[in-house]
Amino acid sequence: MKVPVYMTAFVDRGTIREVEIPDIDPGDLHAVMENVFHYGQNDFQPQNKPSVSVGDVAEFQGKLYLCKPVGWQEVTREWFDRYAAKGHGEKPTMVYEQWDAGTRQRETGGTP
Numbered sequence: 001m002k003v004p005v006y007m008t009a010f011v012d013r014g015t016i017r018e019v020e021i022p023d024i025d026p027g028d029l030h031a032v033m034e035n036v037f038h039y040g041q042n043d044f045q046p047q048n049k050p051s052v053s054v055g056d057v058a059e060f061q062g063k064l065y066l067c068k069p070v071g072w073q074e075v076t077r078e079w080f081d082r083y084a085a086k087g088h089g090e091k092p093t094m095v096y097e098q099w100d101a102g103t104r105q106r107e108t109g110g111t112p
Contacts, residue, residue: 009055
C-alpha cells in the first residue's frame, strides 16, 4: 500500500514522498501511521527526498495526519492549507500548537 506524504517540514509544499508500507489492516490507523514513519526513512526506502519528519503531513483514506514529535494527529484540510503556506520558520509553532490542542482534547475529553 502506498501512502503519500506532503514533505512540508523542510521542503516546498508540492513535494510528495510516496511511502510503500506492508499490507496492514487499513482499519488499524495506529499501525498504518507508524509504518508510514518507519518506511518513510531513507534508511529503509532511499529516495532523493528527506525522510518523513515531524511537521510532514500524510494523507490516508482521504484524511490528513500531521507527524508530531510523538505520533500523528488528524488535521483539517483548512489547517493544512494555512500550514503549508507558512514559511519554514513559522511551521514549528503551528506544529506545537496543534500538538498542545490534541493533548488538551485527550486530557479533557473535549475539543481543543
